[in-house]
Amino acid sequence: MRLSQFFLPTLKETPSEAQIVSHRLMLRAGMVRQLSAGIYSWLPLGYRVLKKIEQIVREEQDAIGCNELLMPTIQPAELWQESGRYEDYGLEMLRITDRHDRNILFGPTNEEVITDIFRKEVKSYKQVPQLLYHIQWKFRDEIRPRFGVMRGREFLMKDAYSFDIDYESSRHSYNKMFLAYCRTFSRLGVKAIPMVADTGPIGGDLSHEFIILAETGESEVFCDKTWLDKDLTGKGVDLNDRTNLEGWVQTTLADYAATDEKHEAENCPVSGDDLIATRGIEVGHIFHFGTKYSEPMGATVLGPDGKDVPVMMGSYGIGVSRLVGALIEASHDENGIVWPEEVAPFRVGLINLRTGDDACDAACEDIYGKLKNAKIDVLYDDRDMRAGGKFADMDLIGLPWQIVVGPKGLANGVVELKNRKTGERSEVTLEAALNQIGA
Amino acid sequence: MRLSQFFLPTLKETPSEAQIVSHRLMLRAGMVRQLSAGIYSWLPLGYRVLKKIEQIVREEQDAIGCNELLMPTIQPAELWQESGRYEDYGLEMLRITDRHDRNILFGPTNEEVITDIFRKEVKSYKQVPQLLYHIQWKFRDEIRPRFGVMRGREFLMKDAYSFDIDYESSRHSYNKMFLAYCRTFSRLGVKAIPMVADTGPIGGDLSHEFIILAETGESEVFCDKTWLDKDLTGKGVDLNDRTNLEGWVQTTLADYAATDEKHEAENCPVSGDDLIATRGIEVGHIFHFGTKYSEPMGATVLGPDGKDVPVMMGSYGIGVSRLVGALIEASHDENGIVWPEEVAPFRVGLINLRTGDDACDAACEDIYGKLKNAKIDVLYDDRDMRAGGKFADMDLIGLPWQIVVGPKGLANGVVELKNRKTGERSEVTLEAALNQIGA
Numbered sequence: 001m002r003l004s005q006f007f008l009p010t011l012k013e014t015p016s017e018a019q020i021v022s023h024r025l026m027l028r029a030g031m032v033r034q035l036s037a038g039i040y041s042w043l044p045l046g047y048r049v050l051k052k053i054e055q056i057v058r059e060e061q062d063a064i065g066c067n068e069l070l071m072p073t074i075q076p077a078e079l080w081q082e083s084g085r086y087e088d089y090g091l092e093m094l095r096i097t098d099r100h101d102r103n104i105l106f107g108p109t110n111e112e113v114i115t116d117i118f119r120k121e122v123k124s125y126k127q128v129p130q131l132l133y134h135i136q137w138k139f140r141d142e143i144r145p146r147f148g149v150m151r152g153r154e155f156l157m158k159d160a161y162s163f164d165i166d167y168e169s170s171r172h173s174y175n176k177m178f179l180a181y182c183r184t185f186s187r188l189g190v191k192a193i194p195m196v197a198d199t200g201p202i203g204g205d206l207s208h209e210f211i212i213l214a215e216t217g218e219s220e221v222f223c224d225k226t227w228l229d230k231d232l233t234g235k236g237v238d239l240n241d242r243t244n245l246e247g248w249v250q251t252t253l254a255d256y257a258a259t260d261e262k263h264e265a266e267n268c269p270v271s272g273d274d275l276i277a278t279r280g281i282e283v284g285h286i287f288h289f290g291t292k293y294s295e296p297m298g299a300t301v302l303g304p305d306g307k308d309v310p311v312m313m314g315s316y317g318i319g320v321s322r323l324v325g326a327l328i329e330a331s332h333d334e335n336g337i338v339w340p341e342e343v344a345p346f347r348v349g350l351i352n353l354r355t356g357d358d359a360c361d362a363a364c365e366d367i368y369g370k371l372k373n374a375k376i377d378v379l380y381d382d383r384d385m386r387a388g389g390k391f392a393d394m395d396l397i398g399l400p401w402q403i404v405v406g407p408k409g410l411a412n413g414v415v416e417l418k419n420r421k422t423g424e425r426s427e428v429t430l431e432a433a434l435n436q437i438g439a
Numbered sequence: 440m441r442l443s444q445f446f447l448p449t450l451k452e453t454p455s456e457a458q459i460v461s462h463r464l465m466l467r468a469g470m471v472r473q474l475s476a477g478i479y480s481w482l483p484l485g486y487r488v489l490k491k492i493e494q495i496v497r498e499e500q501d502a503i504g505c506n507e508l509l510m511p512t513i514q515p516a517e518l519w520q521e522s523g524r525y526e527d528y529g530l531e532m533l534r535i536t537d538r539h540d541r542n543i544l545f546g547p548t549n550e551e552v553i554t555d556i557f558r559k560e561v562k563s564y565k566q567v568p569q570l571l572y573h574i575q576w577k578f579r580d581e582i583r584p585r586f587g588v589m590r591g592r593e594f595l596m597k598d599a600y601s602f603d604i605d606y607e608s609s610r611h612s613y614n615k616m617f618l619a620y621c622r623t624f625s626r627l628g629v630k631a632i633p634m635v636a637d638t639g640p641i642g643g644d645l646s647h648e649f650i651i652l653a654e655t656g657e658s659e660v661f662c663d664k665t666w667l668d669k670d671l672t673g674k675g676v677d678l679n680d681r682t683n684l685e686g687w688v689q690t691t692l693a694d695y696a697a698t699d700e701k702h703e704a705e706n707c708p709v710s711g712d713d714l715i716a717t718r719g720i721e722v723g724h725i726f727h728f729g730t731k732y733s734e735p736m737g738a739t740v741l742g743p744d745g746k747d748v749p750v751m752m753g754s755y756g757i758g759v760s761r762l763v764g765a766l767i768e769a770s771h772d773e774n775g776i777v778w779p780e781e782v783a784p785f786r787v788g789l790i791n792l793r794t795g796d797d798a799c800d801a802a803c804e805d806i807y808g809k810l811k812n813a814k815i816d817v818l819y820d821d822r823d824m825r826a827g828g829k830f831a832d833m834d835l836i837g838l839p840w841q842i843v844v845g846p847k848g849l850a851n852g853v854v855e856l857k858n859r860k861t862g863e864r865s866e867v868t869l870e871a872a873l874n875q876i877g878a
Contacts, residue, residue, distance in 0.1 A: 007506045007571060009560040033556060035511055036543070041556055042509040050509070067446045070481040070489070072474055072593045073512060073576060074533075074545070091538045094513075096545075099530045099580045104475070106513070106535075106545075117472060117480055121448035132446060137512060137576070141538045154511045 001346065002368075003381045007044050010393050020216050022328035023148030025337050029397045031324075038145025038153030045397060046324065048345035050156065053188065053323050054135055056342060057158045060184040064176040064239060066131040066160055071113045073137055077103035079112040082297050092140045106139035111293050111315060114161045118311070119299040125165045128301060128311060129173055133160035135320060149325045150281070151218075156321040162314040165301065167290075168242075170312035174206050174288050175245045177316045181210055181284050182232035182252070184318065189340025190330050192283055193227050195257045199287070206288035206314070209259065214329040217279035223257035224270045230255070281326045288314040337398030338421050346379040348437060349399040351391070353406035355384045363405050363415075367430060374439035395420070401437050440785065441807075442820045446483050449832050459655050461767035462587030464776050468836045470763075477584025477592030484836060485763065487784035489595065492627065492762050493574055495781060496597045499623040503615040503678060505570040505599055510552045512576055516542035518551035521736050531579045545578035550732050550754060553600045557750070558738040564604045567740060567750060568612055572599030574759060588764045589720070590657075595760040601753040604740065606729075607681075609751035613645050613727050614684045616755045620649055620723050621671035621691070623757065628779025629769050631722055632666050634696045638726070645727035645753070648698065653768040656718035662696035663709045669694070720765045727753040776837030777860050785818040787876060788838040790830070792845035794823045802844050802854075806869060813878035834859065840876050 009030045017034075018024040026032050031046030042050055058068065074096070080086035094106040107113065114132060122130060135158045145153050162173035178194065185192035192210040199207040211221055232252070238244045256270045259280070268275065294300065294310040303309045319326075331338045341347065348371055352364045364380060371378040379399065381390050387406075394402055404416040409427060417433040418425045428436070448469045456473075457463040465471050470485030481489055497507065513535070519525035533545040546552065553571060561569060574597045584592050601612035617633065624631035631649040638646040650660055671691070677683045695709045698719070707714065732738065733749035742748045758765075770777045780786070787810055791803045803819060810817040818838065820829050826845075833841055843855040848866060856872040857864045867875070 005504055005506075007508070007560075007569060033559070035552060035555075036513075036515040036541075039511045039513055041511060041552065043556075044506045044508050047507060047509050065444055067444075067483045068486060069446070069483050070486050072478045072480060074475075074478055074578065074593055076475040094535065094537065096533065096535050098533065099582065102475075113474060113480065116474075117482075120472070121446075130446060139513065143538065154513055 001379050003379055004383050006379065008397075009043070010396060018148065020147050020150070020329070021332060022150065022216075022325040025328055025332060025396070026148055026325065029337060032149060038142055038151070040149055040152060040154075045345050049324055049339070049343055050321060052343045052345070053327075054156070054158075054320050056187050057184055057318055057320060058135065060180045060187070061133050061158065061160060063183070064131065064180045066133045066180070068133055068135075070134045070136060071107070071110050071117075073106055073139070074104050075107045075113055077105060079116055079297075080105070083112050083115075083293055084296060085112070092142065094139045094141050107136075108138055108140045109315075110134070110136075110159055111161070111313075112297070115293045115297045115299045115313070118163055119297060122163070123302060125301050125303050128163050128165050129169055130163040131160060131173060131176070133158060133316070147325070149321045152321065155319065158318040158320055160316040162316070163299070163311045164313075165303065165309065165311065167312060170288060170290075170314060171206065172242045172245065174286065174314050175242075175249045176239055177286050177314070178208065178249050179234045179237060179239065179245065181286060181316070181318070182234055185210060185283070186233045187342055188323065188327065189342055190327060191228065191232075193221075193223055193257050193280075194253065195221065195223070195259050196262055197259065197285065197287075198261060204288065206286075208286050209282050210284035211259070211280035211282050212326050212330050213276070213278050214281050214326065215279055216329050217281040219280060219282075220260040220263075220277070221258070221280035222260075222263045222268065222275060222277050224255040225274055225276050226255045227257060228276070281322075281329060282319075283323050283326050284316075284318045286314065286316045288312070332398070335392075336396035339398045339400060341400050344377075344400050345397070346377040346399050348376055348378040348401045348403060349394045349397070350378055350380040351387075351394055351402060351404045352380070352382055353387045353390070353404060355382055357407055359410050360405055360407055363410055363430070367403060367405065367415075367434075370434060371437075371439055374434075376437065376439050403433055440818050442818055443822050445818065447832075447836075448482070449835060457587065459586050459589070459768070460771060461589065461655075461764040464767055464771060464835070465587055465764065468776060471588060477581055477590070479588055479591060479593070484784050488763050488778070488782055489760060491782045491784070492766075493595070493597075493759050495626050496623055496757055496759060497574065499619045499626070500572050500597065500599060502622070503570065503619045505572045505619070507572055507574075509573045509575060510546070510549050510556075512545055512578070513543050514546045514552055516544060518555055518736075519544070522551050522554075522732055523735060524551070531581065533578045533580050546575075547577055547579045548754075549573070549575075549598055550600070550752075551736070554732045554736045554738050554752070557602055558736060561602070561740060563741050564743055567602050567604050568608055569602040570599060570612060570615070572597060572755070586764070588760045591760065594758065597757040597759055599755040601755070602738070602750045603752075604742065604748065604750065606751055609727060609729075609753060610645065611681045611684065613725065613753050614688045615678055616725050616753070617647065617688050618673045618676060618678065618684065620725060620755075620757070621673055624649060624651075624722070625672045626781055627762065627766065628781055629766060630667065630671075632660075632662055632696050632719075633692065634660065634662070634698050635701055636698065636724065636726075637700060647725050648721050649723035649725075650698070650719035650721050651765050651769050652715070652717050653720050653765065654718055655768050656720040658719060658721075659699040659702075659716065660697070660719035661699070661702045661707065661714060661716050663694040664713055664715050665694045666696060667715070720761075720768060721758075722762050722765050723755075723757045725753065725755045727751070771837070774831075775835035778837045778839060780839050783816075783839050784836070785816040785838050787815060787817040787840045787842060788833045788836070789817055789819040790826075790833060790841060790843045791819070791821055792826045792829070792843060794821055796846055798849050799844055799846060802849055802869070806842060806844065806854075806873075809873060810876075810878055813873075815876065815878050842872055
């Protein structure tokens with residue numbers, strides 16, 4: 001992509017309405033613009049990141065055999081009256097009346113709709129387990145939206161639902177999802193630590209929040225420092241072997257990690273330098289809730305003994321749009337964003353120090369073509385403006401690699417290659433630069 | 440994908456609520472389920488088709504240099520009051536009041552929001568033309584939703600917007616989009632004919648509806664039969680050469696094509712057998728509307744002469760979810776859907792005639808693995824049920840190729856290869872079958 005043809009309205013000034021660094025940087029980097037309180041338009045740079053995150057989330061859901069579908073944003077009130085949540089949900093639910101005076105709502109979550117789909121189509125124990133997910137915009141009418149996309153009103157969420165015949169099977173579905181979450185966040189280049197969470201009146205131990213450590217996080221968290229170096233990619237785990245998977249989950253969870261809700265200093269098994277006390281951002285939550293929805297809504301299957309049984313369910317959320325902000329909170333410096341490779345909007349930023357100079361233009365076109373041929377996403381700053389502004393913008397938007405092309409270097413047969421994360425710069429031949437980037 | 444692990448609730452009975460064939464087939468093939476009037480959940484098979492169409496639409500927008508972003512579904516009423524459409528739009532607009540009693544709405548279209556983004560970020564003639572698009576769910580509260588996804592209330596639409604400094608430049612943007620639309624529909628495997636449409640009080644000739652011929656279409660259309668064989672891929676056209684592109688557009692539009700709104704029998708230049716009179720489904724609309732929004736909303740740029748000028752705009756829509764139904768209307772037979780290759784949810788259906796038979800299972804696993812290795816999407820019917828039901832389901836869901844594996848054939852070293860569109864079947868070796876499919 002040529003920057004001259006890309007819609008990238010960066011800002012030099014720090015917008016006064018932004019209280020936290022991710023919000024400031026997303027506005028400054030031209031990633032989002034607020035349309036009204038807690039509601040954002042995703043400009044091209046931001047939308048590229050959002051889609052990359054979404055795609056990684058999707059691939060890891062697919063990998064555990066979860067089926068993707070798409071439920072609509074608008075839901076009928078009747079389903080929520082059936083589950084008993086229509087009155088309970090409170091003012092965060094955006095309630096709407098359509099032209100025929102029917103009560104509808106903008107879905108804040110989808111337990112009711114997915115249970116309705118399930119109960120109409122699945123009738124026998126032979127058709128479960130079912131794992132279904134979608135990635136869809138939701139709306140929660142937060143009384144005081146803030147922190148940009150981190151606590152917006154309209155937000156993109158992946159929510160999955162499992163349906164099983166009994167607790168053991170449901171626990172296996174939960175464990176699959178636990179593995180998928182560990183792998184998802186590993187691929188996203190962040191450490192999201194699963195912490196025991198409240199199960200409410202349902203009880204049991206099947207509820208975990210995945211939390212990214214960040215000083216700007218919304219809540220206090222505590223964990224064993226062993227988490228920092230723990231490999232969460234689940235290499236070699238056999239998804240379909242219940243015992244093997246359960247073993248891996250238990251081993252992974254053996255080290256201490258708790259939110260302030262669950263943490264009790266006097267009972268904490270870790271202490272001193274081994275205990276990390278910091279803040280965290282919740283980016284995922286997995287939760288087994290048994291028959292909470294299947295019973296009132298009549299989602300039953302015929303068991304092997306010929307009797308109808310309500311299915312055991314779980315729900316599994318990832319805040320996709322929130323993750324964009326959370327990743328920035330976890331990875332930035334004083335000059336801007338530092339994107340992990342997998343979610344960077346482009347892998348390489350190509351800076352032409354002297355647009356209009358024949359040698360510089362020709363060299364840049366050559367590099368641009370080679371990177372495109374190698375299927376490496378590149379943003380080519382071909383704008384006719386001063387070098388200082390180009391450097392600042394490129395650091396601000398945080399692409400992993402920068403190739404800087406100027407007349408002096410070209411005269412010596414070199415370009416400058418900069419690694420955004422380490423800040424390391426080197427003068428190398430074009431071939432060496434492309435090599436290092438992997439082109 | 441193994442069918443035993445895929446959520447595909449097909450129906451034998453024809454649902455009584457469906458009046459047109461695409462609606463019936465989408466329900467029977469387990470592609471969608473209605474949640475409430477005009478609002479559908481997209482089940483996995485349907486969602487795969489929707490995403491394939493969306494991706495083709497996206498690629499052709501990107502190819503003309505249109506920048507993708509994403510605007511939210513919920514919009515503030517104020518912007519519509521500025522443009523003057525808040526009162527005009529009528530009951531089709533879903534009007535909402537949030538918890539702070541602010542007037543908001545579920546966007547039925549996005550001219551106001553994109554104009555707002557533009558006016559805040561673009562200030563100079565040097566920053567135009569701008570071509571921006573998004574693919575987002577919209578809501579129109581139709582008084583009587585019907586025909587399934589063809590006239591639903593919540594629907595997926597690609598809408599693009601152009602911003603130019605003057606009419607000539609705006610016309611060039613329009614022509615680029617005209618080319619992108621021709622290419623998009625060609626890739627989708629349907630003939631969508633651009634027909635002159637009403638420009639309302641704005642006048643001029645820059646408004647075309649793209650219409651798929653189908654007897655179940657909503658309106659009468661008339662066109663020269665030369666359209667049927669016309670190549671609309673725009674091969675060799677130079678996007679950036681205004682004259683070249685304008686020439687191609689004019690040549691393409693030289694043959695007669697008009698909706699009943701515009702058709703006048705007595706003035707029609709085509710007659711007799713040369714004139715096709717049938718019905719059509721509108722799947723796209725491109726429209727130049729000048730300064731209709733930029734003037735009231737103050738979307739101006741500083742011209743080269745130092746004076747502010749309101750930008751010339753156009754909008755360009757494609758009904759993405761509607762296209763799923765339209766493609767089925769244009770391509771089905773008495774047994775079910777016949778997908779064009781590019782949008783088929785899977786390219787190949789693999790039928791195991793005797794699940795549980797060692798030889799059949801082994802052969803199918805082998806074929807399944809080979810197709811997956813060749814990156815060919817395959818749906819493997821590994822269910823333990825009678826062959827008749829498998830054949831019927833596979834014809835119903837309309838995958839382009841079927842490979843049928845049974846014990847008799849295997850004994851002779853052959854499988855059956857069926858082309859869904861032509862109905863042609865042949866007994867061939869596995870290698871020959873894979874060859875023909877392109878694996």
